[in-house]
Amino acid sequence: MNASNKPVNQKAWFLILPVLVCVAFSAILPLMTVVNYSVQDIISPERRVFVGTEWFAAIMRDEELHGALWRQLKFSFAVLALEIPLGILLALSMPAQGWKSSLALVVVSLSLLIPWNVVGTIWQIFGRTDIGLMGAALQGMGIEYSYTGNALHAWLTVLLMDVWHWTPLVALLGYAGLRSIPDAYYQAASIDGASKFDVFRYVQLPKMRGVLMIAVLLRFMDSFMIYTEPFVLTGGGPGNSTTFLSQFLTQKAVGQFDLGPAAAFSLIYFLIILLMCFILYNWMQRVGTQTKEVGHA
Amino acid sequence: MHKPKFQKRSLFMLAYVVFALLPIYWMINMSFKTNNEIVAGFSLLPNHFTWDNYKTILSDVAWYSGYINSLIYVGINTVISLCVALPAAYAFSRYSFLGDKHVFFWLLTNRMTPPAVFLLPFFQLYTSVGLMDTHIAVALAHLLFNVPLAVWILEGFMSGIPREIDETAYIDGYTFPRFFIRIFIPLIKAGVGVAAFFCFMFSWVELLLARTLTSVNAKPIAATMTRTVSAAGMDWATLAAAGVLTIVPGAIVIWFVRNYIAKGFAMGRV
Numbered sequence: 018m019n020a021s022n023k024p025v026n027q028k029a030w031f032l033i034l035p036v037l038v039c040v041a042f043s044a045i046l047p048l049m050t051v052v053n054y055s056v057q058d059i060i061s062p063e064r065r066v067f068v069g070t071e072w073f074a075a076i077m078r079d080e081e082l083h084g085a086l087w088r089q090l091k092f093s094f095a096v097l098a099l100e101i102p103l104g105i106l107l108a109l110s111m112p113a114q115g116w117k118s119s120l121a122l123v124v125v126s127l128s129l130l131i132p133w134n135v136v137g138t139i140w141q142i143f144g145r146t147d148i149g150l151m152g153a154a155l156q157g158m159g160i161e162y163s164y165t166g167n168a169l170h171a172w173l174t175v176l177l178m179d180v181w182h183w184t185p186l187v188a189l190l191g192y193a194g195l196r197s198i199p200d201a202y203y204q205a206a207s208i209d210g211a212s213k214f215d216v217f218r219y220v221q222l223p224k225m226r227g228v229l230m231i232a233v234l235l236r237f238m239d240s241f242m243i244y245t246e247p248f249v250l251t252g253g254g255p256g257n258s259t260t261f262l263s264q265f266l267t268q269k270a271v272g273q274f275d276l277g278p279a280a281a282f283s284l285i286y287f288l289i290i291l292l293m294c295f296i297l298y299n300w301m302q303r304v305g306t307q308t309k310e311v312g313h314a
Numbered sequence: 315m316h317k318p319k320f321q322k323r324s325l326f327m328l329a330y331v332v333f334a335l336l337p338i339y340w341m342i343n344m345s346f347k348t349n350n351e352i353v354a355g356f357s358l359l360p361n362h363f364t365w366d367n368y369k370t371i372l373s374d375v376a377w378y379s380g381y382i383n384s385l386i387y388v389g390i391n392t393v394i395s396l397c398v399a400l401p402a403a404y405a406f407s408r409y410s411f412l413g414d415k416h417v418f419f420w421l422l423t424n425r426m427t428p429p430a431v432f433l434l435p436f437f438q439l440y441t442s443v444g445l446m447d448t449h450i451a452v453a454l455a456h457l458l459f460n461v462p463l464a465v466w467i468l469e470g471f472m473s474g475i476p477r478e479i480d481e482t483a484y485i486d487g488y489t490f491p492r493f494f495i496r497i498f499i500p501l502i503k504a505g506v507g508v509a510a511f512f513c514f515m516f517s518w519v520e521l522l523l524a525r526t527l528t529s530v531n532a533k534p535i536a537a538t539m540t541r542t543v544s545a546a547g548m549d550w551a552t553l554a555a556a557g558v559l560t561i562v563p564g565a566i567v568i569w570f571v572r573n574y575i576a577k578g579f580a581m582g583r584v
Contacts, residue, residue: 023410032405033417035398036461043436043458044424050435107330110323122572123565124331127338130564132519132536135557142344142550143337150340153356181337193508227470238426245521263428276434283428290426 054280072281082282084257085265086289089241092176092261096240099180101233104187105225109217111192122192125185137249140178144250164251168258171251175259178246183239187232194228195221230301234294241290262286338561344554352550367555377556380535383449384518385563387532390453392513395460396506403468404494408477421462433526440527451527452534456520460513467512471505472498507574514567518560535560 055073058066076082107125112118131139144164146152155162164174198220206216244263247253253260253268260268266286270279344352345367346360371377405411406418436455437446445451479501483493499506525537539556 023408025411026409027411029405029409029411029414033402036402036421036465037417039394039398039454039457040421040424040461043439043455044427046439047432047435048427050438051432106326110327110330112327119569119572121327121331123568124334126568127561127565128334129515130518130561130568131557132521132539132560134521134536134540135560138539138553139337139341139557142554143340148352148356150336150358181334185334231466234422235425242426242428244429266428270434283432286428287426290428291423294422294426 051280051283054276055284056281057277059276068277072278073285076278076282076285081257082265085260085262088258088260089262092172092243093237093240095176096179096183097233097236099176100184100187100236101229103180104184104232105191105229107184107188108191108195108225109221111188113196122189125188127185128182129185129189131182133245134249136178136182137246140174140181140246141250144174166255168255171255171259175247175250178250179240179243182246183236187229187236190228190232191225194225198224226301230298233297233301237297238290238294241293341554341557344550345558347551349549349551367551368559370552371556371559377535377538380533380538381559381563383528383532384524384534384536387449387452387456387524387534388514388517390449391456391460391517392510394453395457395464395513396510398457399461399464399468399509400499400506401494403465403472404498406465406469407472408480418465421465424462425459427458429522433522436523437526446527447529447531449532452524452532453517455523455527456517459520460516463512463516464509467509468502468505471502471508475501504574507571511567511571511574515564518564 056067056069058068058071060066111121111125128136143149144152144162146156146162152162152164161167162170164171202220202224203216206220211219242263243261244267247259247261248264251259253264263286266279266282269275269282343358343360346363346365348362348364348366351357351360351362406414440446440451440455445454475498479497480493483497488497519536521534521536521540524534525540528534528537535556539553
């Protein structure tokens with residue numbers, strides 16, 4: 018959204034009113050409930066004690082949580098570092114027109130359309146050394162592969178699963194962005210004698226900026242909240258090597274029924290995501306404008 | 315100089331397609347085997363080809379009602395998402411008003427709430443309004459992450475349409491609703507297609523909320539599948555067949571919107 022020269026019209030509020038009603042119904046009431054939990058010690062539904070910020074203070078010192086947060090950050094960073102370049106490369110490689118492009122679009126999108134627990138199940142079987150293709154293949158190459166026994170293997174399998182599952186999102190958005198570039202840009206570039214890389218750097222990449230921003234933010238948010246797939250695949254193990262934040266949180270909230278601390282934690286969790294998205298959003302907008310200036314110079 | 319580059323890219327594309335399809339191939343392969351054969355050992359093709367797993371699913375109410383339930387709430391969700399997101403996206407793309415940027419960012423933040431702890435409040439909220447175990451409940455809950463995304467995508471498409479078109483229509487005597495439905499929506503048909511695809515996709519694959527808000531009457535297919543996993547003795551074959559069938563509706567939807575994605579985004583957020 019760039020509010021360069023749009024007319025001011027306060028009545029526009031009426032147009033966004035339906036959205037506000039819909040989202041507020043599902044957003045504000047649950048959020049308020051969580052805030053309410055976070056300041057109480059809930060011993061039983063009838064017995065609650067107000068404890069103020071005690072849970073927040075306790076959460077901040079929780080060593081296990083620091084571990085989960087650190088694992089989460091590493092995982093999300095790895096996800097972005099792999100999926101964004103791979104997705105861009107894929108978008109550049111997809112055929113531009115004809116039946117091949119239709120086919121490529123359908124094949125690439127398939128993994129996005131599988132329910133998340135099914136994704137976990139597929140990889141659970143796929144990675145087994147006795148009956149799974151990948152597990153058996155790795156075994157055949159002489160690698161002692163075991164996603165249930167080896168922490169590194171488990172982590173890499175979850176990462177590979179995420180790359181398989183979500184790179185298509187980046188590719189689809191990037192592909193759509195690429196198709197929007199008018200031919201005139203490429204002609205101008207070839208007259209200037211631009212190399213392939215120059216075309217990518219000064220024409221394609223800046224033009225994909227908008228869609229890539231959506232892709233980066235979506236991938237960041239969703240990978241930071243990843244739950245179902247690793248839960249089905251590894252159950253957080255071995256040890257706690259693939260216990261990411263949301264699973265840690267669920268163990269607290271559901272497993273130990275510590276609603277107070279879990280609520281306090283989920284608020285902090287939410288604020289972390291918010292802050293990171295805000296930083297990413299602003300950073301990408303700055304990078305984009307600088308690119309444009311270089312492009313003009 | 316042009317040629318070899320192109321071939322390198324085709325090669326990469328081919329490699330990716332193989333990578334993308336291998337896990338799916340393995341699931342399809344398993345869905346045509348019997349349980350005994352799956353557990354007995356490794357084979358690239360089913361030795362005793364069977365349709366039984368699919369027959370089980372298509373003849374058992376407990377299984378196929380899951381697909382119907384999922385399709386119903388996903389359909390309701392997609393329609394509501396688009397209906398409320400269209401006018402809002404128009405407002406964001408055409409006018410500036412008090413707090414517009416803040417509202418836009420607030421909408422996006424709704425995609426960032428970690429679900430785990432929010433499940434209980436959701437459960438309480440929908441119980442108190444008497445919507446538990448209905449398709450509407452899941453559809454409404456999924457609005458939380460689909461509406462912001464639909465607004466975001468549609469706003470991009472709408473910003474690509476020159477404002478002169480609106481002004482000309484108003485001069486010609488069109489009222490806003492008539493202009494919006496007759497002229498504007500057909501112009502951003504592609505955007506509507508893309509937004510619909512994303513709404514469909516995210517609602518179809520979501521499990522936690524859908525499972526929490528339903529028990530019997532509106533139980534989604536993904537939840538039906540988790541019950542099989544926890545049952546004594548894994549029914550891998552049926553599970554694989556059910557998994558294959560979950561891909562089908564989505565694959566049909568993507569086939570219909572493929573041209574919109576290919577050409578449509580042309581006017582989109584770029």
